[in-house]
Amino acid sequence: MTLQAIEQATLPHGNFEGYLHGSEVSVIFERVAEDGIGPRLHRHPYSETFLIRSGRALFTVGGEEIQAVGGQVLVVEAMVPHTFRTLGADLYEAVHIHANDRFETEWLE
Numbered sequence: 001m002t003l004q005a006i007e008q009a010t011l012p013h014g015n016f017e018g019y020l021h022g023s024e025v026s027v028i029f030e031r032v033a034e035d036g037i038g039p040r041l042h043r044h045p046y047s048e049t050f051l052i053r054s055g056r057a058l059f060t061v062g063g064e065e066i067q068a069v070g071g072q073v074l075v076v077e078a079m080v081p082h083t084f085r086t087l088g089a090d091l092y093e094a095v096h097i098h099a100n101d102r103f104e105t106e107w108l109e
Contacts, residue, residue, distance in 0.1 A: 004021055004022070006021060008029060014029055015027065015028045015029065015103070016028075016029075017101070017102050017103060018100070018101035018102065019101040019102050023101060024099075024100075024101050025097055025098060025099060025100070025101070026097075026098040026100060026101060026102055026103050027095060027096065027097055027098070028095070028096040028098070028103075029095060029096075030092065030093065030094045030095070030096060031091070031092070031093050032055075032086050032091070032092045032093075033089060033090070033091045033092070034086060034089060035086060035087065035088055035089055036085050036086060037085065037086045037092075038057065038083060038084040038085040038086060039083055039084070040083060040107055040108070040109045041060070041081050041082070041083045041107075041108040041109045042081065042082070042083065042105050042106060042107050042108055043078075043079050043080060043081045043082065043105075043106050043108065044078065044079075044098060044100070044103075044104055044105055044106070045078055045079060045100075045104055045106075046078050046098060046099040046100040046104070047075060047076060047077055047078050047099045048075075048076045048082070048096060048097065048098050048099070049073065049074070049075050049076075049096070049097040049099070050068065050073065050074040050075075050076070050094055050095075050096050050097075051073055051094060051095040051096075051097070052068050052069060052070050052071065052072045052073070052074070052092075052093075052094045053070055053093040053094055053095065054070040054090070054091055054092065054093045055069075055070055055086065055087075055088070055090045055091050055092030055093060055094075056068065056069050056070075056086070056087040056088060056090070056092065057084045057085060057086050057087055057092055057094075058084060058085050058087055059074060059082065059083070059084040060082065060083050060084070061074075061076050061080060061081075061082040062080045062081060062082070067087065068084075070093075078099075081108055
């Protein structure tokens with residue numbers, strides 16, 4: 001098969017792990033309407049690209065902080081510790097693209 005149409009609703013935890021579908025990337029679909037939500041500090045052995053669709057979040061990447069807003073794209077290099085927290089109760093919606101066919105996360109806290 002050269003093309004697959006995959007319903008997001010059928011994905012485990014709503015996330016796409018590439019190796020299960022013949023893809024070289026994995027994707028997290030983030031959708032939060034609460035203040036202060038986000039993952040613990042972590043890193044990956046590959047880059048992660050954040051496509052911020054709407055809302056705001058405070059990202060901490062390698063000790064630097066940036067307030068990201070809808071319409072921005074952030075790229076975190078491999079092995080750089082990072083985390084984020086949503087800001088406000090407006091809908092934060094983002095697509096997190098992992099440059100790997102499966103999720104590999106080292107939790108640092």
